[in-house]
Every structure is written in structure tokens, then in C-alpha cells.
Amino acid sequence: MEHLAPGGGMVKGLMNDLFKYLKNDKDLVLIKSCVFHxxxxxxxxxxxxNGRIGRLWQTLILMQQYPVFEYLPIESLIKENQQEYYNKLSESDKAGQSTHFIEFMLSIILQSLEQVLQSQNINLSTKDRIFLFKEKIRDKKFSGKDYLQNFKNISAPTASRDLKWAVNQEILMKSGEQRKTEYQFKSFLSEK
Structure with missing residues (x-):
């Protein structure tokens, strides 16, 4: 089934709504970038x-919060999985919601992150590591050791500095002391 786009008279209003969503919605940036796309x-x-522009917008949205996205081969991975890309767009159209497409794009983003981190020894910033870990751990409590195991190329002191930075920025809530210290992302606590 071929996609039937909204009529030309609706485009301006729909695009305005889409930019309002991008600016005001509290969804995670990874999700918002996929929804926007x-x-x-x-x-x-x-x-x-439209495909090239949509993929460009997604990359630009992601780069605002995660500078590492400047280096990710998302476009080439989509090209390698082009038929699945179109299938997921179609499935989402038929379902009337973007879930299938979002899941596909998140898997492409994960693949691209893994490729770049393996092929080039790119050092993520503290902020990149914290927000990437937030996407993974979500609302679960975790230890410094859990955080360190997720980023095998950083030292224990770097992991401690990352976590201290996130606590100082009020991104993380810290409880307990020394070996019993646990962390949890605040934004997930406020959603409950």
C-alpha cells in the first residue's frame, strides 16, 4: 500500500504542530527525534x-543533546536496511501510530552507536554517557559499579566523576553511602 500524504492545505498546520511537539513535549530526545522523523x-x-530531510532533522535533533550523533552512520544503516525502513513506515501508517517505526529507528541508533564506539575510539563526554545510560536504565536504581560496567572504556574515577556531576546537576538522586550507594534518575521519579 502506498502512503497517501495529507492534502497540501494541511501541511503548514501539521508542520507547525510537529515543531510545537518538538519544542514543548517532555518525551526523551531519542523518542522525540524518532517521532519527528x-x-x-x-x-x-x-x-x-522527504526521507533525506526527515533523517537529517532526526540527526540534528539528536546532536543538540548528544554531540556524538555527528559521527554516527545512521543514514548508511538505514540504506542497508532500506526495505525494513519502508516496511516500518507502512506498518506505522496502518496502525495509526509510530511505535513500529520508533522501535526500528531505536535499533538503528543502537547499531550505529555500537559501530562508532567499536571502530573509532570516540570518547563520549560525561553528559553523553549519563544520558545514554539514562535511556538504558530508565527508572531502575543502580550502583556505581553498574554504571562502570556499561562503559568499559572508562576508569572507576571517571565513572565516579560522571555520577558526582549528574548528582550536582540534579539529574540523579543519590542514596546510601560508600558500597551501599545507589542512584536513580530524577526525571523518572517525578513522573510517578
């Missing part, structure tokens, strides 16, 4: 190049 493809504002 899907909705942009759905709205289809141009006669040609």
Missing part, C-alpha cells in the same frame, strides 16, 4: 527528498 515522513511536505 516518522511524522515528517507522514506529512510529506515536499514532492521529493
Amino acid at each position: 516518522y511524522e515528517f515522513e507522514f506529512i510529506h511536505p515536499f514532492t521529493d527528498g
Whole structure:
């Protein structure tokens, strides 16, 4: 089934709504970038190049919070999985929601992160590591050891500095002392 884009008279309002969502919604940036990409493809504002522009926007959205996305080969991984990309767009259209597409794009983002981190010894910033770990651990409590095991290329003192930074920035809540210290991301606590 071929995608039927909204009528031309609806494009401006739909794009305005999409940019309002991007600016104001509290979803995680990883999710917002995928939703934006899907909705942009759905709205289809141009006669040609919507896919390339949608992927570019997704990368730009991600780069604002995670500078590492400047180096990720998302576009090439999508090209390698192009049929699945189109299938997921179609499945989401039929379902009337973007879940299938978001899950696909998150898997592509994970693959691209793994590729870059393996092929180039890119050092993530403290902020990159904290926010990537937040995406993984979500609302679960964790120890410094859990954090360190997730980033095998950093030292224990670096992990401690990362966690201390996140506590000082009020991103993490810390409880307990020394070996019994646990952390939890505050944004997930406020959602409950």
C-alpha cells in the first residue's frame, strides 16, 4: 500500500504542530527525534527528498543533546536496511501510530552507536554517557559499579566523576553511602 500524504492545505498546520511537539513535549530526545522523523515522513511536505530531510532533522535533533550523533552512520544503516525502513513506515501508517517505526529507528541508533564506539575510539563526554545510560536504565536504581560496567572504556574515577556531576546537576538522586550507594534518575521519579 502506498502512503497517501495529507492534502497540501494541511501541511503548514501539521508542520507547525510537529515543531510545537518538538519544542514543548517532555518525551526523551531519542523518542522525540524518532517521532519527528516518522511524522515528517507522514506529512510529506515536499514532492521529493522527504526521507533525506526527515533523517537529517532526526540527526540534528539528536546532536543538540548528544554531540556524538555527528559521527554516527545512521543514514548508511538505514540504506542497508532500506526495505525494513519502508516496511516500518507502512506498518506505522496502518496502525495509526509510530511505535513500529520508533522501535526500528531505536535499533538503528543502537547499531550505529555500537559501530562508532567499536571502530573509532570516540570518547563520549560525561553528559553523553549519563544520558545514554539514562535511556538504558530508565527508572531502575543502580550502583556505581553498574554504571562502570556499561562503559568499559572508562576508569572507576571517571565513572565516579560522571555520577558526582549528574548528582550536582540534579539529574540523579543519590542514596546510601560508600558500597551501599545507589542512584536513580530524577526525571523518572517525578513522573510517578
